[in-house]
Amino acid sequence: xxxxxxxxxxxxxxxxxxxxxxxxxxxxxxxxxxxxxxxxxxxxxxxxxxxxxxxxxxxxxxxxxxxxxxxxxxxxxxxxxxxxxxxxxxxxxxxxxxxxxxxxxxxxxxxxxxxxxxxxxxxxxxxxxxxxxxxxxxxxxxxxxxxxxxxxxxxxx
Numbered sequence: 781x782x783x784x785x786x787x788x789x790x791x792x793x794x795x796x797x798x799x800x801x802x803x804x805x806x807x808x809x810x811x812x813x814x815x816x817x818x819x820x821x822x823x824x825x826x827x828x829x830x831x832x833x834x835x836x837x838x839x840x841x842x843x844x845x846x847x848x849x850x851x852x853x854x855x856x857x858x859x860x861x862x863x864x865x866x867x868x869x870x871x872x873x874x875x876x877x878x879x880x881x882x883x884x885x886x887x888x889x890x891x892x893x894x895x896x897x898x899x900x901x902x903x904x905x906x907x908x909x910x911x912x913x914x915x916x917x918x919x920x921x922x923x924x925x926x927x928x929x930x931x932x933x934x935x936x937x
Contacts, residue, residue: 782848784841784865784872785809785933788855789879790910791903792886792893794921794929798879799854801926802933809850812840838864845872857910875936878912879929881922 785806787799796815803811814837821829837853841861844851845868855861865874881889883904890898912918917936919929 781873782845782871783809783850783937784845784869784874785852786855786861786874786876787853787879788857788876788910788916789881790856790886790906791898792889793879793881794889794926795854795856795879797926798919798921798929799852801930803852805930805934806850806852809852810844812837812844812851812853814853814855834860837861842868845869856906859913875933876913876916877933878916878918879921880912880918881920883907885922 785802787795787802789795796813799811799813803809814833817833817836818829821832824832837855838861841851841853842864845864848871853861865872886907887900887903890903917932919932921929924932
Protein backbone atom coordinates (compact mmCIF):
# COMPACT_ATOMS: atom_id res chain seq x y z
CA UNK A 781 0.00 0.00 0.00
CA UNK A 782 1.46 3.40 -0.94
CA UNK A 783 2.23 5.94 1.77
CA UNK A 784 1.30 9.59 2.14
CA UNK A 785 3.36 11.48 4.70
CA UNK A 786 2.16 14.94 5.69
CA UNK A 787 4.55 17.26 7.50
CA UNK A 788 2.75 20.36 8.70
CA UNK A 789 2.86 23.01 11.38
CA UNK A 790 3.34 26.73 11.90
CA UNK A 791 6.07 28.86 10.41
CA UNK A 792 9.65 28.15 11.54
CA UNK A 793 8.68 24.89 13.23
CA UNK A 794 11.21 22.92 11.15
CA UNK A 795 9.05 21.64 8.28
CA UNK A 796 11.58 22.29 5.50
CA UNK A 797 14.58 21.03 7.44
CA UNK A 798 12.80 17.89 8.60
CA UNK A 799 11.27 17.17 5.18
CA UNK A 800 14.64 17.41 3.43
CA UNK A 801 16.32 15.18 6.05
CA UNK A 802 13.48 12.65 5.85
CA UNK A 803 13.56 12.60 2.05
CA UNK A 804 17.21 11.48 2.18
CA UNK A 805 16.10 8.37 4.12
CA UNK A 806 13.05 7.57 1.99
CA UNK A 807 13.41 5.78 -1.33
CA UNK A 808 11.09 6.53 -4.23
CA UNK A 809 8.99 9.23 -2.58
CA UNK A 810 7.72 12.19 -4.57
CA UNK A 811 8.22 15.43 -2.61
CA UNK A 812 5.61 18.19 -2.77
CA UNK A 813 6.93 21.35 -1.11
CA UNK A 814 4.42 24.18 -0.84
CA UNK A 815 6.97 26.59 0.65
CA UNK A 816 9.31 26.12 -2.32
CA UNK A 817 6.46 26.70 -4.77
CA UNK A 818 5.48 29.92 -2.99
CA UNK A 819 9.07 31.18 -3.18
CA UNK A 820 9.16 30.43 -6.91
CA UNK A 821 6.06 32.58 -7.38
CA UNK A 822 7.09 35.42 -5.05
CA UNK A 823 7.55 37.94 -7.92
CA UNK A 824 3.82 37.80 -8.74
CA UNK A 825 2.74 38.89 -5.25
CA UNK A 826 1.64 37.04 -2.14
CA UNK A 827 -2.14 36.71 -2.76
CA UNK A 828 -1.72 35.34 -6.29
CA UNK A 829 1.21 33.11 -5.31
CA UNK A 830 -0.79 31.65 -2.43
CA UNK A 831 -3.84 30.92 -4.59
CA UNK A 832 -1.80 29.33 -7.39
CA UNK A 833 0.27 27.30 -4.92
CA UNK A 834 -2.89 25.97 -3.23
CA UNK A 835 -4.24 24.75 -6.56
CA UNK A 836 -0.88 23.34 -7.66
CA UNK A 837 -0.32 21.35 -4.46
CA UNK A 838 -3.82 19.85 -4.62
CA UNK A 839 -3.42 18.95 -8.29
CA UNK A 840 0.03 17.42 -7.88
CA UNK A 841 -0.96 15.37 -4.82
CA UNK A 842 -4.17 14.23 -6.53
CA UNK A 843 -2.33 13.08 -9.66
CA UNK A 844 0.34 11.29 -7.63
CA UNK A 845 -2.35 9.55 -5.57
CA UNK A 846 -4.14 8.44 -8.74
CA UNK A 847 -0.86 6.84 -9.81
CA UNK A 848 -0.43 5.16 -6.41
CA UNK A 849 2.91 6.83 -5.67
CA UNK A 850 4.54 7.30 -2.26
CA UNK A 851 4.31 10.99 -1.39
CA UNK A 852 5.89 13.34 1.15
CA UNK A 853 4.05 16.65 1.46
CA UNK A 854 5.28 19.69 3.35
CA UNK A 855 2.33 21.89 4.29
CA UNK A 856 1.34 24.48 6.84
CA UNK A 857 -2.07 22.93 7.30
CA UNK A 858 -3.45 19.50 6.50
CA UNK A 859 -6.93 20.93 5.90
CA UNK A 860 -6.03 22.23 2.43
CA UNK A 861 -5.69 18.62 1.22
CA UNK A 862 -8.77 17.17 2.93
CA UNK A 863 -10.85 16.80 -0.23
CA UNK A 864 -8.04 15.03 -2.10
CA UNK A 865 -7.27 12.77 0.87
CA UNK A 866 -10.95 11.94 1.34
CA UNK A 867 -11.26 11.04 -2.34
CA UNK A 868 -8.10 8.92 -2.77
CA UNK A 869 -6.91 8.21 0.77
CA UNK A 870 -8.64 4.84 1.17
CA UNK A 871 -5.89 3.32 -0.99
CA UNK A 872 -3.12 4.91 1.12
CA UNK A 873 -1.41 4.45 4.45
CA UNK A 874 -1.49 8.03 5.74
CA UNK A 875 0.92 9.46 8.29
CA UNK A 876 0.33 13.01 9.46
CA UNK A 877 2.92 14.77 11.60
CA UNK A 878 2.34 18.14 13.22
CA UNK A 879 5.54 19.95 14.14
CA UNK A 880 5.50 22.11 17.20
CA UNK A 881 8.16 24.30 18.63
CA UNK A 882 8.30 26.89 21.37
CA UNK A 883 7.07 30.23 19.99
CA UNK A 884 10.22 32.08 21.10
CA UNK A 885 12.40 29.51 19.36
CA UNK A 886 10.34 29.80 16.16
CA UNK A 887 10.62 33.59 16.19
CA UNK A 888 14.39 33.25 16.59
CA UNK A 889 14.54 30.72 13.73
CA UNK A 890 12.52 33.06 11.50
CA UNK A 891 14.81 35.98 12.33
CA UNK A 892 17.86 33.91 11.32
CA UNK A 893 16.45 33.20 7.89
CA UNK A 894 17.72 35.21 4.97
CA UNK A 895 15.27 37.75 3.59
CA UNK A 896 12.57 36.96 6.12
CA UNK A 897 9.63 39.33 5.99
CA UNK A 898 7.54 37.64 8.65
CA UNK A 899 6.93 39.77 11.73
CA UNK A 900 6.83 38.51 15.30
CA UNK A 901 3.15 39.44 15.39
CA UNK A 902 2.26 37.36 12.35
CA UNK A 903 4.24 34.38 13.68
CA UNK A 904 2.40 34.68 17.00
CA UNK A 905 -0.97 34.90 15.22
CA UNK A 906 -0.13 31.84 13.14
CA UNK A 907 0.80 29.88 16.25
CA UNK A 908 -2.58 30.70 17.74
CA UNK A 909 -4.41 29.70 14.55
CA UNK A 910 -2.62 26.55 13.34
CA UNK A 911 -3.35 23.56 15.56
CA UNK A 912 -2.82 19.81 15.20
CA UNK A 913 -5.59 17.60 13.86
CA UNK A 914 -6.90 14.76 16.07
CA UNK A 915 -5.06 12.08 14.06
CA UNK A 916 -1.74 13.93 13.95
CA UNK A 917 1.40 12.63 15.56
CA UNK A 918 2.95 15.63 17.30
CA UNK A 919 6.71 16.13 17.02
CA UNK A 920 8.42 18.76 19.15
CA UNK A 921 11.27 20.06 17.01
CA UNK A 922 12.41 22.33 19.82
CA UNK A 923 13.09 19.39 22.14
CA UNK A 924 14.08 16.74 19.57
CA UNK A 925 16.85 17.03 17.01
CA UNK A 926 16.01 16.70 13.33
CA UNK A 927 17.61 13.23 13.29
CA UNK A 928 15.50 12.19 16.28
CA UNK A 929 12.36 13.41 14.51
CA UNK A 930 13.32 11.53 11.32
CA UNK A 931 13.80 8.35 13.35
CA UNK A 932 10.43 8.81 15.08
CA UNK A 933 8.72 9.16 11.69
CA UNK A 934 10.47 6.12 10.21
CA UNK A 935 9.49 4.01 13.25
CA UNK A 936 5.83 4.88 12.56
CA UNK A 937 6.00 2.94 9.28
